Amino acid sequence: GAVVSQHPSRVICKSGTSVKIECRSLDFQATTMFWYRQFPKKSLMLMATSNEGSKATYEQGVEKDKFLINHASLTLSTLTVTSAHPEDSSFYICSAFSRNTIYFGEGSWLTVV
Amino acid sequence: RKEVEQDPGPFNVPEGATVAFNCTYSNSASQSFFWYRQDCRKEPKLLMSVYSSGNEDGRFTAQLNRASQYISLLIRDSKLSDSATYLCVVKGSNTGKLIFGQGTTLQVKP
Numbered sequence: 001g002a003v004v005s006q007h008p009s010r011v012i013c014k015s016g017t018s019v020k021i022e023c024r025s026l027d028f029q030a031t032t033m034f035w036y037r038q039f040p041k042k043s044l045m046l047m048a049t050s051n052e053g054s055k056a057t058y059e060q061g062v063e064k065d066k067f068l069i070n071h072a073s074l075t076l077s078t079l080t081v082t083s084a085h086p087e088d089s090s091f092y093i094c095s096a097f098s099r100n101t102i103y104f105g106e107g108s109w110l111t112v113v
Numbered sequence: 114r115k116e117v118e119q120d121p122g123p124f125n126v127p128e129g130a131t132v133a134f135n136c137t138y139s140n141s142a143s144q145s146f147f148w149y150r151q152d153c154r155k156e157p158k159l160l161m162s163v164y165s166s167g168n169e170d171g172r173f174t175a176q177l178n179r180a181s182q183y184i185s186l187l188i189r190d191s192k193l194s195d196s197a198t199y200l201c202v203v204k205g206s207n208t209g210k211l212i213f214g215q216g217t218t219l220q221v222k223p
Contacts, residue, residue, distance in 0.1 A: 034210060036213075041121075043200070043213045043214060043215040043216055044213040045213075046210065046211070046212070091154070093156055093157075095211070101159075102159070102204075102211060104156040104158075105156065106156050107155070107156045109154070
């Protein structure tokens, strides 16, 4: 069974609205989680590193005010896409690191209309 | 230059064929190396780790050449179910941060 659960798996939202994606580690505590984005036929691109109890570390070119990351507990990180635009439509996926193994969430397909 | 580079393909091969994928990475300090498989519209799944001594798992063989900063994956006796995108992945530290290659698409045909 999944050890990292991501929700929702699919979401459609209107331009200008915000959408929140959750990433939970189910049977371990994750002080660090990672958020990736993948456009069709492209590689997974690391957006940010989510750190429990502190600010996320964003990769170059990723707007921290647009992609809000909150890691308030050892089992939950959230990514909020604010003021979504159609170009934000993508596959968003989180991962967590435990016992020297990377676990991925199932991913979330975001469509902004 | 991309940190991890792969030939995106697609590689179209008949069932039973042997196919090899290559990957190069730019950061000589990289510590760990993996091949992941990603099916269409799904999350990546670990296929195998890659070691300098080479490792084999059934029909799959992975090899790492640190001097050339080069990773390979060999698939023997291809099956239809092997059709997927294969991602070369490099980890540079103990934090779990992964750098993904673009992926190589394999299509195995009957």
